[in-house]
């Protein structure tokens with residue numbers, strides 16, 4: 001059993017009671033809400049005559065269904081418009097904080113929490129969305145829940161929980177040039193498998209995470225769930241505090257000093273015990289792409305696609321064969337032989353300002369070489385939030401993208417899950433900076449997705465096929481996204 | 482809440498590892514603001530071609546209509562936390578899910594709907610799936626008191642398989658306390674005391 005880890009400290013501080021089922025009643029410090037998984041939960045409250053217990057700890061926005069070409073109301077899609085009206089009505093009726101377009105703070109729920117300083121070390125955070133693990137980058141215990149559990153948190157600010165195990169994932173050394181946090185994520189999932197993390201919270205530690213920016217840590221924690229771990233976290237440190245200082249909801253004045261003192265004490269102790277420890281070397285990680293239909297089916301950009309005959313486990317082999325059939329790819333093929341139709345830069349994995357800077361640096365390098373997005377590719381950039389969009393435009397990134405032939409869109413989830421007009425058509429193949437390559441994920445049942453870092457997506461958009469980002473010399477070392 | 486102890490019915494095999502919730506219910510159906518029609522959509526894109534014609538899928542086959550138990554493999558229900566996935570299965574008629582392993586959030590969502598998600602060994606799941614494929618009319622019984630599945634085709638052919646699930650979830654089902662809201666709301670005074678000790682997202686340090 002894990003002891004003296006950040007996970008243990010947060011769990012103990014938030015345990016309210018032991019329930020008759022043997023589960024712990026866990027207090028949720030911050031509840032984030034979005035339009036898709038909440039309307040039924042609010043209706044359930046109405047049916048039971050319940051109120052939102054702690055509206056001051058509940059923050060809502062809309063992201064999944066929002067169109068990214070124009071946010072003009074009413075939306076052309078009448079179902080999306082109804083869903084918008086539902087969240088507007090529900091947040092108003094129940095007195096919940098709501099970041100809508102008019103607030104200037106709308107965006108993907110996992111991007112705006114940190115950006116507004118709502119996500120703070122030591123918190124428990126829940127949201128009806130599996131990528132809630134993102135917030136673990138700040139040293140929180142953050143995880144996704146289903147709609148009935150959203151109802152529980154709305155009604156009581158608590159959840160019935162079983163404890164998790166804790167696995168330390170330690171990566172030491174220095175990342176190679178052109179290797180980004182997204183590659184680190186895909187590498188870990190490739191090694192441990194998409195179900196390797198079931199039952200665990202992952203603690204990411206070692207040189208690589210110590211040196212990583214908050215944006216990068218969010219990318220890695222975001223993808224914890226893709227490896228089966230419901231939560232992932234980094235211990236809070238000076239990088240965390242520097243990111244938070246001065247943000248809208250972050251502690252101010254004397255509260256700031258008190259908070260930093262608390263946060264420092266939360267980090268896992270030097271003698272902490274873990275249920276499992278796994279170590280990797282930073283030097284072994286190359287820029288990665290997924291080629292299959294789970295985030296674990298990946299290769300380094302210079303490797304060849306795997307031989308299914310060499311897989312011993314029958315279930316895994318069948319998954320790989322299914323992936324080849326769906327992706328219309330062949331064992332032994334080189335990633336650079338895969339032509340793409342669509343390039344998508346965005347999502348809660350890689351839709352933050354650093355991600356856009358990294359992609360823009362490739363776009364800029366290409367423009368300097370007289371290159372542009374391949375005419376056969378539709379490439380578009382979707383900032384993760386209105387604030388990210390604004391910051392990017394202040395730096396002129398929109399112009400860099402537009403000059404290189406990318407479209408520049410409004411904030412939202414966009415083609416990460418295609419519950420909005422941004423969808424693949426037929427068996428189009430996309431290079432995508434999002435997190436899931438599941439069959440049908442990007443809106444077409446026969447559509448195909450290759451996951452990679454935002455810089456790799458930008459490079460693929462220009463080349464017209466998957467390509468090694470390191471050919472663009474302006475890509476700097478591991479610090480770049 | 483009702484006590485859930487035994488589930489009896491025919492079983493539908495859904496073979497394959499890592500069946501994610503996008504496959505169980507494509508995102509476009511999540512635009513509906515109630516769960517009421519979810520029963521029409523499970524595995525939609527695997528069951529229907531874009532022009533609406535039926536494809537070969539266990540959920541389409543005549544012999545599995547009315548089945549109450551789903552037999553899956555490894556990491557069933559991975560991916561998105563959408564409760565729409567178990568809602569779709571349950572509203573289609575599924576009352577228990579058996580697999581080699583489950584994604585955490587999916588298994589938790591099942592319990593919230595009073596639907597057990599139980600784990601059996603690889604060999605046992607294969608044997609159960611084989612039975613359901615070869616003899617679709619076989620009656621299966623998932624027994625949460627004994628944590629066993631009984632199934633059999635022909636006289637004296639009863640197969641008994643051990644299953645497991647986290648004890649707390651089993652307790653919730655067999656004691657009829659799987660509707661957690663009531664349990665949680667009952668402790669509201671303790672919750673208020675806890676809230677007062679903890680920092681607030683507005684920065685206030687209690």
Ligand code: SF4
Nearest residue numbers: 131347348413416417
């Ligand atoms: S960006 Fe994608 S993964 Fe993230 S919340 Fe939106 S749909 Fe979910």
